Amino acid sequence: MKKLSLTALAAPLALWTLPGAAADVDAGKAFAEEHCGECHYAEDWEGESADDIAALLKGVKTGDLKHKSGEPKEMTDTDIANVAAYWATGGE
Numbered sequence: 001m002k003k004l005s006l007t008a009l010a011a012p013l014a015l016w017t018l019p020g021a022a023a024d025v026d027a028g029k030a031f032a033e034e035h036c037g038e039c040h041y042a043e044d045w046e047g048e049s050a051d052d053i054a055a056l057l058k059g060v061k062t063g064d065l066k067h068k069s070g071e072p073k074e075m076t077d078t079d080i081a082n083v084a085a086y087w088a089t090g091g092e
């Protein structure tokens, strides 16, 4: 039993830390709803590609693009990839 539960825990963790792993739409949704949902909805970004959104997010993070709130500056590269992937779905 113990071995089973350890495996169940280790598998998602291994995926999570895999370099270059595909962006996690669910994690992006959770992050965006918590930190950005007050002002942004996924539908607002409909038609934009994840790459385009990620480029905007990076611009906001580095300060190249002006942003009203400080929140996006706290995003890690992983957060950016996840949120971009989620917003690119248009909330579907």
Ligand code: HEC
Pocket: 032, 035, 036, 037, 038, 039, 040, 056, 057, 060, 065, 066, 067, 068, 069, 071, 072, 075, 083
């Ligand atoms: C308090 C409201 C508010 C919150 C919270 C907020 N934003 Fe924004 N965001 C705005 C407004 C308003 C704009 C339009 C541009 C401007 O006036 O700053 C904007 C624009 C943007 C843009 C486009 C920038 C450009 O120049 O095209 C991006 C990307 C963005 N926000 C990302 C985020 C992310 C990611 C979060 C969460 C971590 C977030 N925002 C949280 C209000 C907010």
